[in-house]
Amino acid sequence: MNTMSMSIAEVSEKFKLTQDTLRYYERIGLIPPVTRNKSGMRTYTEEDCRWVDFIKCMRQSAGLPVETLIEYVTLSRQGDATLETRKGLLTEQRTRLAGKIAEMTDTLLRLDDKIERYEQTILKKEQALRPQQD
Amino acid sequence: MNTMSMSIAEVSEKFKLTQDTLRYYERIGLIPPVTRNKSGMRTYTEEDCRWVDFIKCMRQSAGLPVETLIEYVTLSRQGDATLETRKGLLTEQRTRLAGKIAEMTDTLLRLDDKIERYEQTILKKEQALRPQQD
């Protein structure tokens, strides 16, 4: 079921995060408290899912530390007074991320170079092994 | 001193890795054994430094796990017979890295979007606070 609300098993499946990780994230305040049913079980609303998605993305792709994200979530729960602060936080992380991407792009070129040199070396080896042909 | 060989203090300074990390990397085989002087101290040759530089780059920028790099270094020390294997290993990591960069670029756009929305929200708030001025 996608509309209304999802069990922890469904959310785990959908976002490829273990149930343990989902509970852990909530426990440490990395995502806001998830909606519960009368027997205390988590029933993720769409809003809850958006948080899971956002946090997963910021952790796994952007690589932001858990602590920074807890700070962001805490600010969010304090309402409009923290809008500027939150924007500042995201902007700073955006800058970091852009820097990291640039650095990784350099590294990619360096790797390409190294691989290219391997190709040359291997080619030379092969030629040395059949000196009489062609 | 840059030509000939450098002490661990100099290498640490140059590559911004602590002496402990340099010794650790060598101990676990992440860089090949470093040249020593008669009293047993490390005296990094240019070749040693190139290893440090490469490994630092692959760890910190490409984010390759230590284990993978140990494998690469081990292969390197086995000579030309492992050229193909090493090239394959690097090629695989290149693909991973390219994927990661693509993913992070998506995330960057997503962050930009979110920041943009913050800007809109903040602007609206400001307008609401001074209703009489045009």
Added chain:
DNA sequence: ATATCGTCTGGAGTTAACTCCAAGTCAAGA
């Protein structure tokens, strides 16, 4: 000769981020 400094080693300790587990609750089916 002695003190200081930079370095050495082996091993223990730390940190971040999960990951696992035991014991308990709740709802549904046999």
Added chain:
DNA sequence: TCTTGACTTGGAGTTAACTCCAGACGATAT
């Protein structure tokens, strides 16, 4: 009513990658 299965909690355990430390050694300065 009993069992089964999905879920709950608090807390302990794990993993990767360092990071720190104590005790020893060798070269140089006093």
